[in-house]
Structures are given as C-alpha cells and as structure tokens.
Amino acid sequence: MPGATFRIWRGDAAGGAFADYSTEVTEGMVVLDAVLRIQAAQAGDLAVRWNCKAGRCGSCSAEVNGRPRLMCMTRLSELPLEQPVTVEPMRAFPRIKDLACDVGWNYEVKKRIRPFKPRPPDAPDGTWRMAQADVERVQEFRKCIECFLCQDVCHVLREHAKHQEFIGPRYFVQVAALEMHPLDAEDRLAELGQTQGIGFCNITKCCTRVCPENITITDNAIIPLKERWIDRHYDPIRRFLGWLRLKGGAGSGP
Amino acid sequence: MAEVQTHEHDVLIIGAGGAGLRAAIAASAAKVSVGLVCKSLLGKAHTVMAEGGIAAALANVDERDSWGVHFADTMRGGQYLNDWRMAEFHAKEAPACVRELEAWGALFDRTQDGRILQRNFGGHRYPRLAHVGDRTGLEMIRTLQDYGIHQGIDVHMERTVIALFTDADRIAGALAYDRERGFFHLFRAKAVVLATGGIGRAYRITSNSWEYTGDGLALAYEAGAELMDMEFVQFHPTGMVWPPSVQGILVTEGVRGEGGVLLNKNGRRFMFDDIPENYRAQTADNEEEGWRYTQGDRNARRPPDLLTRDHVARCIVREIKEGRGSPHGGVYLDIAWIRKRIPDAEERIKKKLPSMYHQFKQLADIDITREPMEVGPTTHYMMGGIRVDPETQMSTVPGLFAAGECAAGLHGANRLGGNSLSDLLVFGKRAGDFAARFARERTLGPLAADRIDAGVRRALEPFQPAAPEAEGPYAVQEELQAMMQDLVGIVRHEEEMRRAQEAIGKLKERAARVRVAGNRHFNPGWHTALDLPSLLTVSEAITRSALERQESRGAHFREDHPSKDPEAGRFNLIVRQDGAGSMRVERRPIPEMRPDLKKIVEENG
Incomplete structure (x- = not known):
C-alpha cells in the first residue's frame, strides 16, 4: 500500500513544532482519515476536532498545505503526496493544542448580532406566507456550517487582528441573512459600520474562495450590506434632507 | 476532596442537539436558571446531519393529512410497541413546533402559495416533511442555537459528563471534565435533562460521529433509571x-x-x-x-x-x-x-x-x-433508550429527564424518517417545561464529597502507570465496534449473541486496564478511554435485550426466529440494574391503547 508523510503541528499556546508521521494511503482517503489513523496508531493524544466527516458540521477546519480547508473534504488524491502534507491549526485564532484552536471569539461575536425579529403573522392562524424565490436568496447564507475558514483567511483578522472592531465574513453572512430575511423587521445597519467594522473589508474575496459551502460571501452578502450601509449613512440626497430637517428645527412640525 | 469547579443551575441539560437546545429554551422560558453542557462546540451535534425533514401533519400539501394519520403511521412503523401516549403527543404537537421554528427564523422551502412545503418520506402516508433541501437538520440546529443564545442559558461547551449523582431519591448533580484543559466540573442541579443522542459508535459502520457513545443511557442506567427497547437499533438502508x-x-x-x-x-x-x-x-x-x-x-x-x-x-x-x-x-x-x-x-x-x-x-x-x-x-439511530413518562419525560429517577434519541418510547420497533426531528422538538420542549417545573418546587440536594472524589479518581485511572497487559483505548473501541457489527447487527442469531456477551465481558476487563499517553490537556486518547464504559454498557443492554426478544419485529431481526410473534407484541423489554449491580432484562406489558386511538389506527389501516 502506498504511503504518505503528514507534517502535523504539535504544540500548545506556549509553542510547538511540526512532527512527521507516515501512514498508508487507501482509495478515497481524506486528510481527516489520515489524521485519525495517526491518532489511533501513533499519537493517541493528538488533539483534533471533528464530527460529521461529510462537510456538514464545520468542525475539522485546519490549514492543509497552507490553505484553509475542511480536513474531511480534502481528498488525498488532490494533494501532491511525494512531499509531506502539512496540517496545522487555523492561524487567525489562539492555539489550544495541536490542531484545535480557540474559536470562542466567534461565539461571542454571534451574541452581539441583533436576533431575528419577525413581522406580525400574515394569516389569522399565526403563520406567514413567503415566496420560494425570496426564501432562496437567504437560504444561500443559511447553508453556512460555521467552520470559520472565512474568518481564518480574512486578512483583517489574520494579519491585522482586528477582532475587537471587525466581525468577519461569517458574521456579515449572518447579518445579511437576517437583513434579507423576508420576515425580519429589525434594523441592524447602524452597528454594521460602527461596531462591526464592515468598512475594513476591501473585497479581496478570499473568504468566498475558501468557503466549503460555496457561499458567494463577498458578492451576495458583504457588498449588498456595504451598499445598504452607505446608502443610509453617506447618500448625499439623504444628507441634504437631513440637513434641511435639522435647519427646520423643532418649530417646523411633522 | 478532589479539585473541582462547582457550578449551580436549577436545570442542567446534557447535550446540545435539537432536543437539548429545545429543552434549554423551554426551561429558560419558565424562568429558571439553565446550564447546557455539550461534548462538542455548540451547533455541531448530530442533528446537523439530519437531511430529509421534520415530520408534522401541517397538511399544507395534502389536506387529507391530520395528527390522527400521523399517529397511525408512527404506530404502524413502530409495530405497535410504541408508547401510544407519546405517539399521540408527538403527532398533535409537531405542527406547532415547526411553526415555532419559523417564528424563530427558520426558512423552510415553500409551496406555491407561500406556506411551508412538505415532502414524501418512507412510511408517511402523505407528504409530511417540512424541509430545507437536504439540510433540514442544519436549519433546525442553527435556528435553535441562534434563538437560544439570547435566552440567558449558560452554555458549557466541550465538556463531557461522566457521572450523575443522586441524593436519596432524586437527582442532585453531575460530574464532568472539560476537553480543553482536562479540569473537573461539578454541576449541582435540581433537575437534569439528558439529551445525549445515540449510540452509533458501538458499531463499526455508522452515520454517527465520535460523540455518540450512549453516554446518556449509561449515565441514567448507572443512576438507577430503566432503559427500554434496547434491542431496536435502526440500520438506515442507505x-x-x-x-x-x-x-x-x-x-x-x-x-x-x-x-x-x-x-x-x-x-x-x-x-x-x-x-x-x-x-x-x-x-x-x-x-x-x-x-x-x-x-x-x-x-x-x-x-x-x-x-x-x-x-x-x-x-x-x-x-x-x-x-x-x-x-x-x-x-x-x-x-x-x-x-x-x-x-x-x-x-x-x-x-x-x-x-x-x-x-x-x-x-x-x-x-x-x-x-x-x-x-x-x-447504524443510524437508537429507538430504545431511557424509559420516560410520556407526558413529562421524567425517567424512573425523580428529577432526571430524557428527551430525543436517548429517550425511548415514541418510535417502538422502528422509527419513521422525519419523526426524529419532530421528536426532538416536541419532547425537548416537554422535558424542558417539566424539568423547570420540577426544579421550581425543590432546593438543591446535597452531594457526598466521597462520591465526587471517587468519580474523579476513576476518570484519572487511564493515567496511572501501565498495568500488566495495558493497552490503548482506540484498539479496544475498534474491537468492540467490529464485534457488535458482526454479532449483533442487522441479522441476529442466538449463538452469535452469546458470543457477543462473552466478548463484552472480556472487553470490559480490557477497558479497565486501558492506559493513555500524554496529559489531561485536550487529549482525545483519554476522552476515548472515558467513553468506553458507556459504549460497553450500551452494547451489553442491546445484546441482552436482543437475546430476550425471540421474534423478528421492526429493526430487530432474528435469523433463528424469523417471524413476528403476536405474544411478543404485548411487551417492551426493560433493562435495569439489580441490587447487586448486574444488568437485568425483564418484560413489561404494554398498556391497552385508549379506545379513541385504537379507532384511529383501525380507520387508517
């Protein structure tokens, strides 16, 4: 049986190094198979997160040969096996141990997003009516499996560490899903620029390229949000009208 | 006393798939403090893998559908071993639970006139499954998660519960370790809801992830609760x-x-x-x-x-x-x-x-x-599990509740596709409601320090210096999986299951000698070692029950008893610990179905 070498990062928050492991390669294998095989036979304490093994839960995110990937969906047949396959944790988040990193920041960011608030029901029985076409636009965003690969690749987080001022592509996708939800009646535009930092995104589309769910993050989520936000805050006609209202003062009445 | 961090909640929920999240939402709506513990990160539970849809008689696509037809379909699918009262609650309450998801932001596929679309599924008479393409489970878990995180629930991610504690006659708390640091945590609670899902990792070929080692079933069993229908393991055909x-x-x-x-x-x-x-x-x-x-x-x-x-x-x-x-x-x-x-x-x-x-x-x-x-x-789904009261979802241990896959009753001998997601919602909600009610009427029970110490000591045994014949946890787990697959799988035979029983005994001895490398810091070898006792308890319960049911019915097929035995259709098998700590299997007669429900079954023949 042919073999391959996996150069896996071992260590913790204090530091670490790559270690080489060899394992046999069988038909159809994915990187996660190799990692779990190494764990079972050679490195029992190798830390790695995984669940569904089918690209559905977004647990096994890592950087394979330097690219953010789901290990369970990365076939060995698409990698050059004559050289070691490097596997390391996502770089945009603090390391915990080996391939597991601390993604807790994402869960905190999520809590800050204003939740869904539906309009009053359309029918007397308390239900709503929505057209499939309107639903589909948002369903694209709701495919997100929260693997955080888009957060990992985004240079605003990865290189500039703007975790305090910028919520990252994953959460622009969530805001877009809420803002474009046919039933939603909440307004989230003010925070977008102020605390969520949408202005930091300069549309390099790295997030779209790494999304394992093929969500068109930049074009379908971020750009429309930017447009809405700019319309609200920088539209010259609106500004002029706002100025007029201000000038009119309290006496002009409604 | 061992070093443990203590947390207090009125209601502690173990497991954060659909049932656990729904229970947590219900309990926190009842204004009690809620802790939610899960083995993985939030939103990664197996619910995410559910594809087809949520069965609910909304009658949006075919107006002939009704709760009665759904009830009759569920009972027929379960070969009438189901708890008919649970099947009734389920069929009646599922539609409201689906609508509730929509009110929390779920976006189901639509009919022409803009209502929730429903699709056909095995065993359902009419198109009944509300769905989102083939990723309904993701939609459901994300909706519950995104709603739940704003309800004041304390979420403890990546923690595994290894023991439940009782005080005299009722539940008092749970002991857990956190995967990241390997620290121990004591959860004191007035009520505990188990929502730990399935047992798929007892088999070699399974759709389940590493998490599904039957923890909830084993924890409940050890705490003195009864398990039921353990012979019914669903092997998904595809x-x-x-x-x-x-x-x-x-x-x-x-x-x-x-x-x-x-x-x-x-x-x-x-x-x-x-x-x-x-x-x-x-x-x-x-x-x-x-x-x-x-x-x-x-x-x-x-x-x-x-x-x-x-x-x-x-x-x-x-x-x-x-x-x-x-x-x-x-x-x-x-x-x-x-x-x-x-x-x-x-x-x-x-x-x-x-x-x-x-x-x-x-x-x-x-x-x-x-x-x-x-x-x-x-291997896909466990019909059996913790025996619960159909209305409150309380187990035979006061204050210990169970919902979703780890509970038994709704599905009988075979579950219909789509009835799982609705099960999680209907009975997750009920478990949360009644656990909160139970908690409100009580104070926290005392916990004996020596039992906590014993729990911690047991958990740390795999780090002891290697005993003679010590081995790693993965080999024992793999062998158990292969053995259950071969000897207690889809087609069963007494002789093979006797061998399985023997093998389980030997594997228990080996599991007790398992040793792991490294330290407590995010160590999957250690985690696997601690999952072994649950897997073995569950495997033993499946094997003993499968031996006891000498007929073929639903998911349980005996090559040596290939036909259905009407007499065996009158009882469920109950698994519990006897006074000496050994596993006992007994037959429990099924109560006569209420006449109005019987009539519904007959009308939908």
Missing part, C-alpha cells in the same frame, strides 16, 4: 459504501422521496419482490404508479423503495448476501434515471439534493445526476 473512508455516511431517504430507486446489479427494482402484508394496501405494485407518487400524484400509492427503513435495510442485505449486490458490497441507488422522465432533471436533483450532490462529487467522484450511487445499511 449509507455510503465506497470509498472505504466514507463508509457509513448517510444518504438521505429524500433521494427516494424525489424519485430515486433501488436497483441490484441486474438493474432490477428488487423492492417490488417483497412487500410486507401490513403495507401491501398502501404500496404501489408497479413502477409507473410509484413514479407518479413521487411526483405528487395524490391518487398513486407510494413505491416500495419508500417502505420503512427496517424492511428496506433487510431487502438490501438479502440482495447483497444472495450475490446481486454492487461491486463494493452495496446496491445501487439511482436518481439519475429521472432524466428519462423530466427535462430539467439535473437542475432539480441539484436543487432538491444539493448536499448529496456535493457529498458524492467530492468524496466519491460520483455525479449523482448522471450515475447511480452505491449504498448499504449503516
């Missing part, structure tokens, strides 16, 4: 079989709901060869009628490919055993054939089954719009 690394991964029944057909290597629709008597009247006897059913013809009967999962799985095993299987030991599941019937087939397959398209394309190099898939049975 798991992937090739390549080896993806073996067991689920292929949704939705493929057949959308017109996909099962074929043997000769291209024969073998499901027409064996239609069980109790389904004959409502099953199509020709391919044409079956096709019309999948395309929404209300006067057509459903094709035999959509018979209940237990039956379809056995038919597939038969084809494989008799040499009519596919090259990699499965059969064919073909959706590509619908190209011959409809012009936009490729579009439609990609739209209705996007995850399946993606999964096969990426993992098996198969384009399902052009080629058939190879599929075979995979």
